[in-house]
Every structure is written in structure tokens, then in C-alpha cells.
Amino acid sequence: MYVIQHALGLESDDETPSADILAEIARFADLELRPLGRSADAEGCRFEGGAVTLPKGFKEAFREFAGDGWLGLSLPKEYGGLGLTNVLQAAVSEIINGAFIPLGMLAVTARAAAKTLLKHADPNLSADIVPRLCRGEWTSTIAMTEPAAGSDPNLMNTRASCISGRRYGLTGSKIFISFADHDLAERIVHLVLAKVTERDDAISLFLLSTRPGAADPASGIEVIGIEQKLGLHGSPTCAVALRNAEGILVGEVGEGLKCIFTMVNCMRLEVASEGVGVCHAATELARQYARDRIQGRGKGGQAVAIIEHPDVRRMISEMACLTEGVRALTLQAAAYMDVAERQSAPSHSAALLAFLLPICKFAASEFAVYTANLGIQVHGGSGYTRAYGAEQCLRDARILPIYEGTSGIQAIDLVMRKVRRSATGYHALVDELDRQLQRQPWCDECSRVQQQLSAGVAAFRSATDSILAHDDEGALAAATDYTMLASIVSIGWMWLRMASVVEADAPASNRKRVLANVYADRYLTACEHLAQRISFGARSTPDATLLM
Ligand SMILES: Cc1cc2nc3c(=O)[nH]c(=O)nc-3n(C[C@H](O)[C@H](O)[C@H](O)COP(=O)(O)OP(=O)(O)OC[C@H]3O[C@@H](n4cnc5c(N)ncnc54)[C@H](O)[C@@H]3O)c2cc1C
Known part of the structure; x- marks a missing residue:
């Protein structure tokens, strides 16, 4: 930081x-x-x-x-x-x-x-x-999802009908709403998306409120059940019925999605922080277990801790370089948010933030699942049991690529809006990458990372050309690979910066440079392969009829 x-x-x-x-x-x-x-x-x-x-x-x-x-x-x-x-x-x-x-x-x-x-x-x-x-006297929810409207809010059925002025009555069903009821606070405010009947079903945002614990039946807001889930057992995921529940319009009619965007940006950054948190927790558990668990023989034939084995070192070093890489990228995005919030006009920082947010959310979520999975592997059979908590990391992580917009939806946002519609953020990022690459490497290890990042950036440019050349179908089919490539390059940029700025005699310096090289060897080398796949567009995505 x-x-x-x-x-x-x-x-x-x-x-x-x-x-x-x-x-x-x-x-x-x-x-x-x-x-x-x-x-x-x-x-x-x-x-x-x-x-x-x-x-x-x-x-x-x-x-x-x-x-x-x-x-x-x-x-x-x-x-x-x-x-x-x-x-x-x-x-x-x-x-x-x-x-x-x-x-x-x-x-x-x-x-x-x-x-x-x-x-x-x-x-x-x-x-x-x-x-x-x-x-903390009051808490809040965000209520967007419905049985027929998950990734696509346009399909929602909840209707708002004007009572008078900005007061509306809302009727419909919301599902998967986190903390729609609990026993923690005096009141819960709900920010609910609904379609205004009088105005051509324009999606709008409303503020509703109720007392928790079914203590306020007159509010018209009723929690009708909670989900049994794979993970996050400490958070209630609620189904909510709205029966002419009174709400106040926030923003203007038809501006619901625009208003909710403020929330979405905040939530995407937070899910990235959740991902980094899980990566860190999984890595620490694995590191500790691998130091203590004696199994197998070392070079001298003596029994050793499993951390001595090259394959276990591979897993733990991958976990560490993903954790520290996504952490740096998330903090970087947060820093752009700080700068952008202080500027009124569209700025370089705002463009970078808009481009990096879907990447951060995607990367931290996907790598949290991958890292937590490696964590179980390091623990062997004990990882599959509840004894050490490694399995909880994976169960909790598995929601991250799903809520607040699935990884697929982040990828579509990046490719269709932030590359094909207007590529300002892409150009801003590539400028930053070029600036970093032009700096003189100060050590041999940094120069290797720099060379591999340079090849990764070339692959990123070529993949972007492919995305622009494809038709919509091709771009959509390649979107997830493109977002993974953008994630790998962006994290590579963070690693080169971290390896370059640590002072030679700082205690963390050698470790950072070694992990930067692990990242470069194991991840940046994948960029060319991903760029090739992206160039195929929809070629390797069979028609739906073939898959039914
Ligand atoms: C634990 C938990 C907590 C949650 N908390 C909240 C909350 O507080 N508030 C709230 O409003 N919601 C919440 N949600 C809902 C969550 O945001 C949605 O589950 C998520 O947005 C995905 O919607 P869906 O489940 O309907 O999946 P769907 O939209 O049906 O998607 C299913 C699959 O199809 C893909 N897909 C869908 N559309 C497209 C497309 N156009 N192109 C390509 N692929 C597509 C998706 O990527 C996904 O892989 C929560 C969910 C869970 C499980």
C-alpha cells in the first residue's frame, strides 16, 4: 500500500x-x-x-x-x-x-x-x-436479483406504482438478498430495483425500510426463507416478498441502473478484497501445514517437512504470488478510485479505474478459487476434512466469481463496453504498461520479469486487435479468455513494479524479486497461448443445438 x-x-x-x-x-x-x-x-x-x-x-x-x-x-x-x-x-x-x-x-x-x-x-x-x-444502528441491503432476473436486470418483474410524489408501492419477489433480515440492528434499509408501471416499465431505484425480525408486517416486506448454501454460512441469503411495500424513489424514474452503478463499483472492488482475503487465508494455512507436516524423504534420505518437496514449493509459491499480485492490483484500483473521486471531469484515473474494476473483480475471484483449491491439495486428505479450515476457504471463495456480476458478465463488460465501444481505459492501461517497461531494470531478476511482461503486453495488444476484428459472436466467445489475459498482464505489471521499487537491502526485497519471477515464469508465459485462443473467436464454441 x-x-x-x-x-x-x-x-x-x-x-x-x-x-x-x-x-x-x-x-x-x-x-x-x-x-x-x-x-x-x-x-x-x-x-x-x-x-x-x-x-x-x-x-x-x-x-x-x-x-x-x-x-x-x-x-x-x-x-x-x-x-x-x-x-x-x-x-x-x-x-x-x-x-x-x-x-x-x-x-x-x-x-x-x-x-x-x-x-x-x-x-x-x-x-x-x-x-x-x-x-451500525441501521444496516442495508441491495435487492436486485429475482427468480427470472439475475445477470439481466431488464427481465425483472417487480413493479412500482406511484402513490404520490416520490412515494411508490412495490410488489414482487426478490431472491438471494444478503442480510435482508437479521438480529443485529434497529432497522434495515433496502435499496430495491423495480419497474415503474406508469412510465413504460422504466427501471428505477427505491429506498424501503423495515424493522428486523418480522417485527414490522405493515411495511409490506416479508422474508420468506433463507438458502442452504455451499459456503458463507454466516450470512443469510434471503427470499423476500414485497406486497405494496412503500418506498421512496432515489434518483429519477428510469435512472435505476445508473444509480445502482455507484453501488456496483463499490461492490466490485470489495469482492476483489474478499478474493485477496481468501487467497491470503488459504496461503497462510497451507504454508503453516506444509512447514509442520513430515512426509517423504529429503536429498539426504532423512524425513522432511512437505514444504521441502519441489511440487509443494511450486504450489505454495504460486499461491503466494497470486495473493500478493491480486492484492497489489486491488489496491492500485482503489488508488485510482481515490484520485477519480477527487476530480469532477473524466480523467486518466477514472478511465483506468473503469477498465481495471471488472479485471480486479474477475482476477481476484477466479484466483481465490484456484488458490483455495491449491490450499486443499497442500493439506492432502486433511484438506478435504474440516480439521484445518482449508475446505472452508474453497467453499467461501466459490461465490466470488458469481455474485456482483458473474465472471462471464465482467468479461462481457470489459470486451463489449470497455474495448469495443470505447477503448479509452484500454489505451490508458497500455500507456501505463509501456511507461513501466521503458524504465531501466535495476537488477537481473527484474530484467527477466520485464522481458516476459513485454511479451505479455505484445500478446495483449494482438488479442485486443482480434477482439476488435471479430463480430459480436466472436468477441463474446473470446471475452473470458481476454479478461484472463488482461488480468495476467495487469498483475504482471504490479509484480514488475513491486520487484523494481523494493530497495536492494530491504528484508522483503529478495523474496519479492523471487516471487516476481515465479509469476513471470508461470503466468506471463501463458499470454501468447491465450492470445492465440482469443484469435479463434467463436470457432471453438459450438452452436447451442449441438450441446443440447
Ligand atoms: C450467496 C449469495 C448472495 C447474494 N447476494 C445478493 C444480494 O445481496 N443482492 C442481490 O440482488 N443479489 C444477490 N445475489 C445474487 C447474485 O448476484 C446472482 O446470483 C448473480 O448475479 C447471477 O445471477 P443468476 O444466479 O440468476 O445466474 P444467471 O444470470 O442465470 O447466470 C447463469 C450463468 O449464465 C451466464 N450468463 C447469464 N447471462 C449471460 C450472458 N448474457 N452472456 C453470457 N453468459 C451469461 C452467467 O455468467 C452464469 O454463468 C447473491 C447470490 C448468492 C448466491
Whole structure:
């Protein structure tokens, strides 16, 4: 973080040094959240009498977390937040999510709702609600998904009918809504997307609110059940019925998707932090196990810890270089968000942020699943059991490439909107990559990474030409490979920067340079292969009739 903040000219807040903040949240995560993460996974949430009960200990941890001001870390001071940077928020989020993702989900939803209200709602409404969200007196949800409308919100059936002025009655069914009920706070505000009947079904955003625990039947908002899930057992995933539930219009009629975009940006960055958190947790568990587990023989014939075996070292070094690479990329995106938020006109940082957000969300999610899977492998049979927590990392990680827009949807956003429609962000990124590559490498190891990144960037350029040359079908078929290639190159850029800026005699320096080379050898070398696949377009994607 230090490196990225300085590279972008962001200054840390003198009154609240970042290192102290990170040390404090790490202490809270180690003492409170990590044990809660394990017990909440085993206990799960309960749904009885129309009300959700969260696992034991959640309420106490949430109260402590909210009481210490963490919910409003990056929200404006005048609304009860601490006014700190998105970079610091992303670093804090990683630590929370590495220990207990459900708390991170609750926190980001409050933050995203606050940012959306501050940007699009009546100022009086924001002034009333945002401080309560910062204090954790109220929590919030984002209610978009419906049985017939997941990735495509245009298919939603929830209807809003005008009562008077900005007051509307909403009727419909929402599913998979995180924390739509719980036993943590006084009130829950719901940001709900619905179609306005009087205005050609224009998708609009509404603010609804209710008391938790089925205590407010007159609100017209009823939680009708919670899902049994693979992971994230500490977070309730709710089905919600809206029966003429009264809501207030946020923004204007027909601007629902535009308003929700503020939230989506915040949530994509957070899911990236969740991914980094899982990568870190899985890597630490694997490293510790591999140091302790004696199995097999070393070169001298003696029994050794499995970390001595080349194949185990391969797995752990891959896990480490993916963790540190996606961490750097996520912090970099957060830094662009900080700069972009301070500028009113469209800027270089805003263009880079728009291009990097789907990449960050995609990369951190996909690599979290991959890393957690490697973590189980390092543990052998014990990884398949509940004994060490490696399997929980994989179960929890598996949602990351699905919610807040699946990996496929991130890829379509990148390819269709950010390359084919307008490539400003792509050109901004390639300029940054070129600038980095033009710098003189200061050590032999850096020069190898630089050469491999240079080849990766050439493959990225050629893949972009293919994406522009394909018809829509070809571009869509190649979108996921393209996003993976963009992810690998962007993380390669981070690794070259990290290897280049660490001082020669710094304790971490040798480790960083070695891991940069692991990344270059194992990942940047895949770029040419991906570019070739991207050039095939839809050639290797059979027609649906053949697959039915
Ligand atoms: C634990 C959990 C928590 C959640 N929390 C919330 C929440 O708080 N609020 C909320 O509103 N939602 C929430 N969701 C819903 C989540 O955001 C959706 O599940 C997700 O957006 C995908 O929608 P879907 O499940 O309907 O899948 P679908 O949209 O049916 O997609 C299925 C598959 O088809 C692919 N696909 C779909 N359309 C296209 C296309 N046009 N081109 C290419 N591929 C396509 C997808 O990539 C995916 O692989 C949550 C879900 C879960 C499981």
C-alpha cells in the first residue's frame, strides 16, 4: 500500500497513520473474527417464525466493529464517517474478509448504500440515514436479483406504482438478498430495483425500510426463507416478498441502473478484497501445514517437512504470488478510485479505474478459487476434512466469481463496453504498461520479469486487435479468455513494479524479486497461448443445438 499511495501521490492522513489502523484491524480479526468465522460456518443462520437469527457471537462482533467506527472508514466525516481513502478501506476489507467474509459483506453493503444515497438521494434523506449506517444502528441491503432476473436486470418483474410524489408501492419477489433480515440492528434499509408501471416499465431505484425480525408486517416486506448454501454460512441469503411495500424513489424514474452503478463499483472492488482475503487465508494455512507436516524423504534420505518437496514449493509459491499480485492490483484500483473521486471531469484515473474494476473483480475471484483449491491439495486428505479450515476457504471463495456480476458478465463488460465501444481505459492501461517497461531494470531478476511482461503486453495488444476484428459472436466467445489475459498482464505489471521499487537491502526485497519471477515464469508465459485462443473467436464454441 505504501508503494501504491506514494506512486500515485496520495498522502496518508497524519492524524490516523495507516499502519496503526491496519495493526488494529488485524488484531480484531485475529482475536474476534477468525474464531467467529469457523464457528459461524459450523452453526449457520436459522430462519424461524419469519425471522433470521445469526450465529452466536456475530452480534457482539458487529457491535464492537461498528462502535469502533470501521463501518464509515471511507465515508465522509460530515456524515459520521472517518473520511479515509479507498486504498486504506481496501486493505482493511482484505483483513476482515480474510477472517470472516459475512461481516465484510454487511459492511460493504452499508458503505455502498451510503455512497449511492449521497450521490443520488435527497440530501435530507442522506443526512438522516448515512450516519445511522456508519454507526451500525441501521444496516442495508441491495435487492436486485429475482427468480427470472439475475445477470439481466431488464427481465425483472417487480413493479412500482406511484402513490404520490416520490412515494411508490412495490410488489414482487426478490431472491438471494444478503442480510435482508437479521438480529443485529434497529432497522434495515433496502435499496430495491423495480419497474415503474406508469412510465413504460422504466427501471428505477427505491429506498424501503423495515424493522428486523418480522417485527414490522405493515411495511409490506416479508422474508420468506433463507438458502442452504455451499459456503458463507454466516450470512443469510434471503427470499423476500414485497406486497405494496412503500418506498421512496432515489434518483429519477428510469435512472435505476445508473444509480445502482455507484453501488456496483463499490461492490466490485470489495469482492476483489474478499478474493485477496481468501487467497491470503488459504496461503497462510497451507504454508503453516506444509512447514509442520513430515512426509517423504529429503536429498539426504532423512524425513522432511512437505514444504521441502519441489511440487509443494511450486504450489505454495504460486499461491503466494497470486495473493500478493491480486492484492497489489486491488489496491492500485482503489488508488485510482481515490484520485477519480477527487476530480469532477473524466480523467486518466477514472478511465483506468473503469477498465481495471471488472479485471480486479474477475482476477481476484477466479484466483481465490484456484488458490483455495491449491490450499486443499497442500493439506492432502486433511484438506478435504474440516480439521484445518482449508475446505472452508474453497467453499467461501466459490461465490466470488458469481455474485456482483458473474465472471462471464465482467468479461462481457470489459470486451463489449470497455474495448469495443470505447477503448479509452484500454489505451490508458497500455500507456501505463509501456511507461513501466521503458524504465531501466535495476537488477537481473527484474530484467527477466520485464522481458516476459513485454511479451505479455505484445500478446495483449494482438488479442485486443482480434477482439476488435471479430463480430459480436466472436468477441463474446473470446471475452473470458481476454479478461484472463488482461488480468495476467495487469498483475504482471504490479509484480514488475513491486520487484523494481523494493530497495536492494530491504528484508522483503529478495523474496519479492523471487516471487516476481515465479509469476513471470508461470503466468506471463501463458499470454501468447491465450492470445492465440482469443484469435479463434467463436470457432471453438459450438452452436447451442449441438450441446443440447
Ligand atoms: C450467496 C449469495 C448472495 C447474494 N447476494 C445478493 C444480494 O445481496 N443482492 C442481490 O440482488 N443479489 C444477490 N445475489 C445474487 C447474485 O448476484 C446472482 O446470483 C448473480 O448475479 C447471477 O445471477 P443468476 O444466479 O440468476 O445466474 P444467471 O444470470 O442465470 O447466470 C447463469 C450463468 O449464465 C451466464 N450468463 C447469464 N447471462 C449471460 C450472458 N448474457 N452472456 C453470457 N453468459 C451469461 C452467467 O455468467 C452464469 O454463468 C447473491 C447470490 C448468492 C448466491
